[in-house]
Structures are given as structure tokens and as C-alpha cells.
Amino acid sequence: MATAGVQEVLPPSLTSNSPQPPLFDGTTRLYTSYICPFAQRVWITRNYKGLQDKIELVGIDLQNRPAWYKEKVYPENKVPSLEHNGKILGESLDLIKYLDANFEGPSLIPTDPAKEEYGEQVIAHVDTFTKDLFTSLKGDAVQQASPAFDYLENALGKFDDGPFLLGQFSWVDVAYIPFVERFQTVFADVFKHDVTEGRPKLAAWIEELNKIDAYTHTKNDPQEIINLFKKRFLSQQ
Secondary structure (H helix, E strand, C coil): CCCCCCCCCCCCCECCCCCCCCCCCCCEEEEECCCCHHHHHHHHHHHHCCCCCCEEEEEECCCCCCHHHHHHHCCCCCCCEEEECCEEEECHHHHHHHHHHHCCCCCCCCCCHHHHHHHHHHHHCHHHHHHHHHHHCCCCHHHHHHHHHHHHHHHCCCCCCCCECEEECCHHHHHHHHHHHHHHHHHHHHCCCCCCCCCHHHHHHHHHHCCCHHHHCCCCCHHHHHHHHHHHCCCCC
């Protein structure tokens, strides 16, 4: 049993040689990759709602993924996906909402109309944000990524009841932090640049997120992130 503040032991990632876990046997499973930022969103949500004993993690090795995952579980062959009530569901932002609506635990989606509306606005920008960050790696990364981090700095501070994007911790923070985590790490190591420099609200946001066990228990080893980015995105650097 994994309780708040206790780091759970992660099952090993399944590979092309691994047998398939039982399907639709009544167990709720989150198929994930421990290094994938999209899957991390749903993993954080599971943890925050205290569902470690209700939703089993099934790690998938994306570099050597099992054939049965595409053939029998999720034809899109991506992570995350959720096995629940005889169905397989996908798409990370949809799964955050699904977990919030269908499982017990604290809600990540505000009911306050102003926060709900602003949250949808900021969520609508997240794909542009992540695309701009990855695109920046093909050019002058620090300069090209600057508008994305400026967007986040300016998006923060709208509500004065907390340091998060909607004041209190919410699904909007969950949508953004996996990508900020990775690019903050890579920019510091590869480009010797601190993305929070001149962005005090962003710095405070990251600092407060790092106090939330539901998030910190999903964080990757920084060196693993750096190695992955160097191999996949920075081989020309």
C-alpha cells in the first residue's frame, strides 16, 4: 500500500518479451511510461487523488514495446491509456478529467466559474506551449523558448488564493509541469540557462509544486532526462 508521503515501488517496465497482464479482470490499470510527460499527467492525478491502491501502474518500455499492447490493449499504441470498467481510454487531458469525475479523492477541476473558464483558456494553449518548446531545440533554444516561458509567467498570478495557475493546485498545473520539469532540467544542463530567471512567479510555481508528493513521486532522474533529450532532440548540438 502506498500512502501519501511514501514513495511506491514501481513495477518494472514491460518489453516485447513480457507476457500481457490479464485484460478486463476487474483491475483498473494505468498503462504508462515512467519517462513520458503525457503519461506523467495521469500518474500525478492518480497519486493526488490517493488512488495508488485502486489503479495499478503498468509500465511500458516505449523503445521496446510489447506487440500485445497495440494488438489487444490500445490500437493507438501510445501511453497513457486506462483500463477501467471493461473499456480502454486514452489521451492524457481526457484521462485527467475521467479520473476526476469517476474516482474518489480531492478534485483537480474547480467549480468556480471564473477559474473554470480561465483554466480552459490556459489548457487550450498547452499544446502550443509544448510544441514551441520542442521546436526551440532546433534553433537558438533559449531565445526561441523564451515566449513560451513568458506565457506561463504571465498566466500565473490571475488568482490570489495560491501560487498555482488557478490559485489552488489543479489539472492545469498537472498539464504543464511535466514539460516544464524536462525543459528546466535540459536548459540548465545543456544551455547553462535558468528558465526561472526574471520570472519570479514561475520560480515560485515550480518551488510549490516540488512540495506536492503526488508530483514529486513521478519526477524523473534529471540525468535520464538529459540523456534522452541529447539522444533524441539534441544530436546536432
